[in-house]
Amino acid sequence: MSFVLFRLEKNVNHHPQLLVLVRSHLQDRIVMLVDLDYFFAQAEETRNPSIRDKPVVVCVYSGRSEDSGAVSTANYAARKFGVRSGMPIGLAKQKLENADAVFLPVDDAFYEDISKRIMSFLRGYADSFEQVGIDEAYLDVSRRIKGSYEEAAELARRIKIEIVTSDGLTCSIGVGPNKIVAKIASDIHKPDGLTVVKPQQVTEFFSPLSVDRLIGVGVKTTEKMRALGINTIGDLAKHDVQRLIDVFGKKVGLYFHNASSGVDNDPVQERAEAESVSRISTLKEDTRELRLIIEKTDRQCKEIEAELKQGCLTFKTVTIIAIMKNMSVRSRSKSLENKTSSVDVLIKTVYELFEKFLEQSDLEIRRVGVKVSGFARDEKSQQQLTSFIEKD
DNA sequence: GTATGCTTTCGGC
DNA sequence: TTACGGCCGAAAGCATAC
Numbered sequence: 355m356s357f358v359l360f361r362l363e364k365n366v367n368h369h370p371q372l373l374v375l376v377r378s379h380l381q382d383r384i385v386m387l388v389d390l391d392y393f394f395a396q397a398e399e400t401r402n403p404s405i406r407d408k409p410v411v412v413c414v415y416s417g418r419s420e421d422s423g424a425v426s427t428a429n430y431a432a433r434k435f436g437v438r439s440g441m442p443i444g445l446a447k448q449k450l451e452n453a454d455a456v457f458l459p460v461d462d463a464f465y466e467d468i469s470k471r472i473m474s475f476l477r478g479y480a481d482s483f484e485q486v487g488i489d490e491a492y493l494d495v496s497r498r499i500k501g502s503y504e505e506a507a508e509l510a511r512r513i514k515i516e517i518v519t520s521d522g523l524t525c526s527i528g529v530g531p532n533k534i535v536a537k538i539a540s541d542i543h544k545p546d547g548l549t550v551v552k553p554q555q556v557t558e559f560f561s562p563l564s565v566d567r568l569i570g571v572g573v574k575t576t577e578k579m580r581a582l583g584i585n586t587i588g589d590l591a592k593h594d595v596q597r598l599i600d601v602f603g604k605k606v607g608l609y610f611h612n613a614s615s616g617v618d619n620d621p622v623q624e625r626a627e628a629e630s631v632s633r634i635s636t637l638k639e640d641t642r643e644l645r646l647i648i649e650k651t652d653r654q655c656k657e658i659e660a661e662l663k664q665g666c667l668t669f670k671t672v673t674i675i676a677i678m679k680n681m682s683v684r685s686r687s688k689s690l691e692n693k694t695s696s697v698d699v700l701i702k703t704v705y706e707l708f709e710k711f712l713e714q715s716d717l718e719i720r721r722v723g724v725k726v727s728g729f730a731r732d733e734k735s736q737q738q739l740t741s742f743i744e745k746d
Numbered sequence: 747g748t749a750t751g752c753t754t755t756c757g758g759c
Numbered sequence: 760t761t762a763c764g765g766c767c768g769a770a771a772g773c774a775t776a777c
Contacts, residue, residue, distance in 0.1 A: 393759090413764090414764040414765065415764090416763080416764065416765095421762080422762080422763075423763075423764060424763050424764045424765090425763095425764090426759090426764075426765090427759090439759080440763080440764080441762095441763080442761085442762045442763040443762080443763080444761080444762045444763085445761085445762055445763085447762095448761095448762085460764090460765095486758085486759080487758075487759045487767085488759075489759075490759080569757085569758075570756085570757065570758090570769090571757085572756065572757045572758080573756090573757090574755085574756065574757085575756080575757085603770075603771065605769085605770065605771090606769090606770075606771095628767075628768090629767090629768075630767075630768080631766095631767095632765085632766065632767080633765085633766085634764080634765055634766070635764085635765080636763090636764075636765095671751085671752090673752090673753090681763075683754080683755085684753090684754085685752090685753060685754075686752085686753080687751085687752060687753075688752090689750090689751060689752085720763090721764085721765090723765085723766090
């Protein structure tokens with residue numbers, strides 16, 4: 355994206371008026387990030403208000419034993435006890451001993467339903483719209499707000515009221531000149547926050563923040579940066595670009611450099627359809643027995659087939675995923691000669707990949723998964739579906 | 747030299 | 760003291776094909 359911008363500016367350098375036009379169009383944006391607070395847990399609170407004041411922990415149970423699985427989301431009452439997303443359920447239970455906590459299984463269909471309603475009216479407030487995951491969305495409101503941050507804040511307040519009124523949920527909103535600033539702004543006062551960062555405030559706002567506030571900076575990258583003496587976003591902004599590129603690679607290094615100064619030309623736009631579909635699940639026990647693995651993956655293949663059928667999609671590449679006893683992740687993939695939608699081909703390919711994989715490794719396997727990618731529309735089944743709908 | 751495929755790693759939600 | 764989900768995408772390094 356920044357490459358396109360560079361070429362544009364280079365070409366219009368001979369035409370000063372055009373340059374101003376391009377620049378103002380790209381730079382004077384107002385972007386909003388709306389993030390539904392602790393979404394799954396809050397959704398559960400609306401369904402059963404009596405749990406509102408208790409610690410609520412929404413879990414993905416793996417089914418292996420009573421408490422095996424991980425925490426998906428916890429409300430703030432639970433977070434006060436140190437409960438975090440991704441944490442083992444058993445550990446969360448220990449932290450919440452005698453706290454009168456509520457543990458609930460995830461109910462994806464319920465959350466999806468709420469999300470769809472909210473996203474569809476949010477879309478109506480934006481010049482352009484980009485949903486991220488189930489509970490977040492960017493709104494480019496530049497045109498309808500005409501460059502006024504005061505009006506943007508007013509719109510944000512209206513949106514917050516509308517979400518509370520329609521679905522009883524609070525959200526946190528960040529407003530800024532681009533997606534990165536809006537995202538970090540939304541993060542700063544949670545829950546039920548509203549933070550507006552104007553262009554001239556970006557440097558002051560960013561400098562003292564820890565680098566891990568940036569999207570793309572997780573545990574590993576934070577460690578690497580710490581080793582380079584980079585702790586805050588301000589430190590990152592002062593660091594030599596070439597050094598960042600040497601350490602993190604060209605694309606990521608440049609991204610860190612620009613992001614740290616609050617520079618981001620990434621447009622707000624609807625995301626494309628998914629490029630892969632996968633299923634992964636935990637085995638009853640760790641094993642190296644092909645039969646037990648295939649029992650699980652056969653079901654996964656059938657689920658994947660059903661999902662692809664809805665979009666009339668064929669696939670080209672099959673990947674198997676194995677999470678070993680020690681939690682290390684392994685994968686193997688194969689690209690087929692021809693695109694297909696056949697579940698039999700999928701099942702057979704998965705079998706062969708796992709058979710070969712087992713010969714190459716000697717650790718027991720804990721979780722297994724199947725992924726397909728390289729999609730294309732299957733025109734034949736699309737026509738059948740269309741004529742079926744027309745007849746109806 | 748370029749395009750594509752395969753595998754791994756990292757990170758977001 | 761341990762404990763441990765299920766998705767998704769981006770990118771890099773390497774191998775191979777053309």
